[in-house]
Amino acid sequence: xxxxxxxxxxxxxxxxxxxxxxxxxxxxxxxxxxxxxxxxxxxxxxxxxxxxxxxxxxxxxxxxxxxxxxxxxxxxxxxxxxxxxxxxxxxxxxxxxxxxxxxxxxxxxxxxxxxxxxxxxxxxxxxxxxxxxxxxxxxxxxxxxxxxxxxxxxxxxxxxxxxxxxxxxxxxxxxxxxxxxxxxxxxxxxxxxxxxxxxxxxxxxxxxxxxxxxxxxxxxxxxxxxxxxxxxxxxxxxxxxxxxxxxxxxxxxxxxxxxxxxxxxxxxxxxxxxxxxxxxxxxxxxxxxxxxxxxxxxxxxxxxxxxxxxxxxxxxxxxxxxxxxxxx
Amino acid sequence: xxxxxxxxxxxxxxxxxxxxxxxxxxxxxxxxxxxxxxxxxxxxxxxxxxxxxxxxxxxxxxxxxxxxxxxxxxxxxxxxxxxxxxxxxxxxxxxxxxxxxxxxxxxxxxxxxxxxxxxxxxxxxxxxxxxxxxxxxxxxxxxxxxxxxxxxxxxxxxxxxxxxxxxxxxxxxxxxxxxxxxxxxxxxxxxxxxxxxxxxxxxxxxxxxxxxxxxxxxxxxxxxxxxxxxxxxxxxxxxxxxxxxxxxxxxxxxxxxxxxxxxxxxxxxxxxxxxxxxxxxxxxxxxxxxxxxxxxxxxxxxxxxxxxxxxxxxxxxxxxxxxxxxxxxxxxxxxxxxxxxxxxxxxxxxxxxxxxxxxxxxxxxxxxxxxxxxxxxxxxxxxxxxxxxxxxxxxxxxxxxxxxxxxxxxxxxxxxxxxxxxxxxxxxxxxxxxxxxxxxxxxxxxxxxxxxxxxxxxxxxxxxxxxxxxxxxxxxxxxxxxxxxxxxxxxxxxxx
Numbered sequence: 174x175x176x177x178x179x180x181x182x183x184x185x186x187x188x189x190x191x192x193x194x195x196x197x198x199x200x201x202x203x204x205x206x207x208x209x210x211x212x213x214x215x216x217x218x219x220x221x222x223x224x225x226x227x228x229x230x231x232x233x234x235x236x237x238x239x240x241x242x243x244x245x246x247x248x249x250x251x252x253x254x255x256x257x258x259x260x261x262x263x264x265x266x267x268x269x270x271x272x273x274x275x276x277x278x279x280x281x282x283x284x285x286x287x288x289x290x291x292x293x294x295x296x297x298x299x300x301x302x303x304x305x306x307x308x309x310x311x312x313x314x315x316x317x318x319x320x321x322x323x324x325x326x327x328x329x330x331x332x333x334x335x336x337x338x339x340x341x342x343x344x345x346x347x348x349x350x351x352x353x354x355x356x357x358x359x360x361x362x363x364x365x366x367x368x369x370x371x372x373x374x375x376x377x378x379x380x381x382x383x384x385x386x387x388x389x390x391x392x393x394x395x396x397x398x399x400x401x402x403x404x405x406x407x408x409x410x411x412x413x414x415x416x417x418x419x420x421x422x423x424x425x426x427x428x429x430x431x432x433x434x435x436x437x438x439x440x441x442x443x444x445x446x447x448x449x450x451x452x453x454x455x456x457x458x459x460x461x462x463x464x465x466x467x468x469x470x471x472x473x474x475x476x477x478x479x480x481x482x483x484x485x486x487x488x489x490x491x492x493x494x495x496x497x498x499x500x501x
Numbered sequence: 502x503x504x505x506x507x508x509x510x511x512x513x514x515x516x517x518x519x520x521x522x523x524x525x526x527x528x529x530x531x532x533x534x535x536x537x538x539x540x541x542x543x544x545x546x547x548x549x550x551x552x553x554x555x556x557x558x559x560x561x562x563x564x565x566x567x568x569x570x571x572x573x574x575x576x577x578x579x580x581x582x583x584x585x586x587x588x589x590x591x592x593x594x595x596x597x598x599x600x601x602x603x604x605x606x607x608x609x610x611x612x613x614x615x616x617x618x619x620x621x622x623x624x625x626x627x628x629x630x631x632x633x634x635x636x637x638x639x640x641x642x643x644x645x646x647x648x649x650x651x652x653x654x655x656x657x658x659x660x661x662x663x664x665x666x667x668x669x670x671x672x673x674x675x676x677x678x679x680x681x682x683x684x685x686x687x688x689x690x691x692x693x694x695x696x697x698x699x700x701x702x703x704x705x706x707x708x709x710x711x712x713x714x715x716x717x718x719x720x721x722x723x724x725x726x727x728x729x730x731x732x733x734x735x736x737x738x739x740x741x742x743x744x745x746x747x748x749x750x751x752x753x754x755x756x757x758x759x760x761x762x763x764x765x766x767x768x769x770x771x772x773x774x775x776x777x778x779x780x781x782x783x784x785x786x787x788x789x790x791x792x793x794x795x796x797x798x799x800x801x802x803x804x805x806x807x808x809x810x811x812x813x814x815x816x817x818x819x820x821x822x823x824x825x826x827x828x829x830x831x832x833x834x835x836x837x838x839x840x841x842x843x844x845x846x847x848x849x850x851x852x853x854x855x856x857x858x859x860x861x862x863x864x865x866x867x868x869x870x871x872x873x874x875x876x877x878x879x880x881x882x883x884x885x886x887x888x889x890x891x892x893x894x895x896x897x898x899x900x901x902x903x904x905x906x907x908x909x910x911x912x913x914x915x916x917x918x919x920x921x922x923x924x925x926x927x928x929x930x931x932x933x934x935x936x937x938x939x940x941x942x943x944x945x946x947x948x949x950x951x952x953x954x955x956x957x958x959x960x961x962x963x964x965x966x967x968x969x970x971x972x973x974x975x976x977x978x979x980x981x982x983x984x985x986x987x988x989x990x991x992x993x994x995x996x997x
Contacts (some may be wrong), residue, residue: 359615
């Protein structure tokens with residue numbers, strides 16, 4: 174148990190927990206509204222969309238890739254389910270969510286196919302796909318909002334279990350759970366870590382790397398689709414322009430949660446903490462009445478500080494490493 | 502004689518423009534160590550790629566495994582038929598645990614989408630036991646020493662139920678002690694009736710472990726011989742097609758003034774109390790076991806790994822070097838051990854690699870690079886070092902190991918350093934190129950450069966140096982003039 178505690182302190186996640194705790198203590202003193210169940214549920218609900226998408230982005234970063242197209246994917250999924258609900262007013266939430274996830278997965282498969290078949294780097298591929306999909310969304314909607322969604326959808330979105338836990342938090346937990354199961358207990362999940370560790374070695378031990386990559390991007394797209402469903406269920410209408418820049422928040426969340434953009438590392442636990450940290454931070458900035466524009470500056474600083482602390486720690490560890498067993 | 506595990510014949514492999522393998526054959530019996538030898542470019546790696554299922558041979562090749570003619574369709578297929586490769590770089594996943602690295606193939610092979618961690622761990626423990634390695638299966642691989650990583654790689658081949666394991670240059674990163682451990686592991690595997698194809702450049706090891714040799718030269722089969730029927734010289738001349746003599750260059754006179762003096766240099770956990778003087782025109786060889794602190798010490802002088810205590814004098818003046826650029830300003834150049842990752846920009850041309858550290862020199866009046874003078878001096882270096890092909894526009898990655906090493910040498914020589922430190926200059930370089938690199942080093946010394954050569958290969962140290970320092974556990978344990986020395990005398994200082 175002592176060992177466990179010691180190892181835990183050494184883990185990356187410990188730093189994030191520490192920041193969350195310190196931040197929460199400060200916020201509790203600053204505002205009596207912070208540490209209340211309603212407030213916590215509220216800010217988790219409004220951040221669930223980034224969270225869901227972050228779980229999708231996690232495998233991408235572990236594989237040493239990146240997916241910039243998630244902001245376009247969520248927009249497309251949102252528009253499709255918006256129109257779907259207007260066309261089929263007698264449908265139900267489960268079908269709508271499935272449609273959203275399928276639309277996202279299709280975009281992801283396209284990403285994966287381009288990356289694997291034409292060997293184009295993920296950053297370029299997903300940048301291109303993002304632009305195309307964004308264009309398609311505007312062509313399809315003319316930039317106009319979609320509103321007047323069915324009543325069953327609105328009540329689904331505002332439902333709270335025991336009057337406390339919102340629907341969107343369940344979606345977030347579902348996304349985290351599925352990602353955890355895949356990464357920890359499936360062949361493809363371990364393959365994702367292998368690809369991120371060394372792609373050439375992954376080929377040599379017999380992993381089907383192309384299939385793994387396609388899966389990763391399909392999964393990321395699918396989670397962006399689920400994110401669309403979560404978002405539309407919160408706001409009750411579709412604004413195709415609102416998702417610009419989402420990809421950066423999502424990637425930041427995952428990086429904040431300890432995943433390395435160099436690939437190979439990252440856990441669902443860490444990403445969960447990243448999501449919580451982002452949510453606490455945003456809420457705290459609002460409660461502390463920091464002006465809107467300054468909030469962005471602070472968020473950026475936090476990301477840079479969090480990542481540098483990690484890098485500096487690792488460097489320090491390396492410097493301490495005894496390289497030669499010196500005879501004293 | 503036991504039944505052969507593998508027999509191949511008529512194996513050719515043509516790439517656009519080159520015939521990498523031309524009608525070669527090879528066979529191996531269970532429990533045998535059969536070494537494949539040849540210079541770089543002889544076709545050894547191509548054959549490994551074919552046997553591992555990574556590449557397909559040209560039509561007409563015959564591959565027989567356990568008496569049945571077969572084909573090796575892909576990596577998984579080769580593994581399934583009992584052939585596993587331990588690559589030079591081990592092909593491990595540094596970010597994953599030992600257990601997962603060992604168990605992974607089995608998981609992939611069974612293609613069960615859901616994992617059972619308990620099974621994986623048990624498999625790993627068993628394989629590690631067969632290899633005889635004491636390693637915690639839960640450890641993350643990148644935290645292990647190179648030697649232990651290799652054991653993990655071998656254990657993972659064992660876990661695949663390999664009947665034949667190909668060891669590709671298995672000792673290039675190992676110290677002498679670790680090589681001994683590897684010999685034990687190979688013995689264990691032989692007892693389990695596993696056939697081992699051993700690929701190496703190092704004569705000593707080849708003769709120590711092998712039962713038979715098969716020699717390739719320029720993609721062609723030369724001969725297969727019993728190890729006890731040939732001498733080292735025979736083997737070398739079969740590999741090279743000519744006799745190569747190992748020349749001793751030691752020159753104990755004509756030393757210039759002191760170029761570099763080191764006093765009490767120490768760094769915690771790296772090295773302690775290092776003292777020596779290096780003269781202009783002199784070559785000092787520094788040897789010792791890997792992990793004795795040799796590279797750490799050299800990197801301290803070069804500013805990569807600054808020391809905690811001690812003094813360094815260059816041309817009699819005390820200097821405080823905290824970074825490589827300061828070292829270069831003082832005329833010290835360091836050529837690192839792994840040329841592919843630390844020494845060369847592989848996708849760039851010979852020209853841009855050589856002139857990288859000295860681009861400033863070629864600036865014209867308005868600060869742009871003058872291509873003409875740049876090319877002229879590159880031509881000079883390529884010529885002097887006999888880089889083949891001698892086309893400065895070739896990409897570094899298209900060159901053989903020996904020629905890459907020459908480009909790295911040229912790159913640092915072009916800085917006109919007065920003090921040159923070369924770390925394992927001929928690691929992975931074939932016999933012919935080795936002799937040429939030794940010549941280059943001596944030529945520089947004869948022009949007044951002070952040179953430190955760090956090497957684990959005693960024949961190399963004995964050939965190239967005037968004076969030899971032996972390091973052990975971070976200290977200098979012995980110093981010799983290179984006169985009437987034997988390998989044994991040096992080793993007695995290197996080991997406790």
